[in-house]
Amino acid sequence: MSRAAIISDRRSTGLSADVIAELVAELGPLWHERHQARLASKPRKRAIGAGAKHRLVFVDRLLATLVHLRHGAAHDVLACWFGVERSTITRAIAEVRPLLAERGCTISPGVRLRTLAEVVDHLGAGGKTGIIDGTEIRDRRPAAGRKDRDKFISGKSKRNDVKTMVVADGDGRVLFCSPTSPGSCADIPHARQSGLVTLLAEGPAVEILADAGYQGLGAQTGGHVITSPHRKLKGNAPDWYEEMHERQRKAHSSRRIRVEHGITHLKNSRALSRHLGRREHITDTVQAVAGLLSHQQTTNLTSAR
Incomplete structure (x- = not known):
């Protein structure tokens, strides 16, 4: 039953x-x-x-x-x-x-991406745009007396978190979730630890959209990472500059909003809205949920066609 x-x-x-x-x-x-x-x-x-x-x-x-x-x-x-x-x-x-x-993330029936290198090759071969963003998952407080206890406190949420980097395509389909790191790790160091900078600098020409948390990553990857437009004039900026900056910011946000939708779908699973299990299992949990979500998304797209 x-x-x-x-x-x-x-x-x-x-x-x-x-x-x-x-x-x-x-x-x-x-x-x-x-x-x-x-x-x-x-x-x-x-x-x-x-x-x-x-x-x-x-x-x-x-x-x-x-x-x-x-x-x-x-x-x-x-x-x-x-x-x-x-x-x-x-x-x-x-x-x-x-x-x-x-299992990895399913992109078509029988075809899966299991590593970040495979994701970059897939985006480069198809001339597709990728979107990255970091997300934090609330975790249990480490045991008292643990030496690295403060590493899990996020500077953003001020709570015990772990962080993962989500890669999605232009349709918002999840392609990859990186292994988790302590919540105190910023977005750019986490991207470096995942190997993204090296893969983009040495790999195929790929356009990756990111938010302001990855500001400066474009210079390290040969311009492959495109972040939110930087505000160069502050204070008494002319009206035309304010309008131009706002227009560029909205255009960039409208393109990368799909990764936010993908993260929302990931966190529909309660195991990722707040993790209550052992910390050494959280990477498997994240990647298992990402693989299941991508499989269902691919099945929905295939049946819709």
Whole structure:
């Protein structure tokens, strides 16, 4: 009953039944292969396959993970839905979440982007414009006495955050989410850590739109990054200059607003509106949600055509 209710109602996972079916067909054999390899790697007294059988089949493990990512449902609640112990749900999510994160972002049926280098090559080959923006995800406060505790305090929101860089195309489709860094890291250092500056300086000619947080990155990338127009005249600037600057600023904002829409869709998943799990899992969570969102976006575009 739980399985049927989750698949039939898109509000449960944010995914259509067709996308869930594709996930089952793709990830099921991979999960089974890794599970068998994990069993074979341990010293055993019984043959592989002996003993108690799983009460939670792979389809239910996948659905539990999707509901957890979408709504942040507690493991205890999911355990009640599926009639298993809490530890079983915890183990299932820990196994399925990395599989979802490794899939990458779907740009067409069967074609995915898994690294930032692949994203830059994709944009360059198609002559497309990319849009980047950093977003912060609220995180738990680090334990008292931890040496790097202050690193997670964002200078913008004044709270404990982690930051990720989102790359979208001109249609607002998410192409990549970078590994997370502590919230105190500014946008430009985070872009450097992700390798964006090196890829743009040495790679194909790509136009990347960014906000004022990336001001100065254009000079480091040979003009590939275009930021909001800089206000050169301050104070008693003439009216014609104010009008020109406002017109340029609005034109730039109207082009890059689509990445903001992509970030909004990402944060429709409660797992990214506020992360309550272990900090070492947050990168997998971000990239898993980005991959699921891009898959659903691509499916919607394909069906619309």
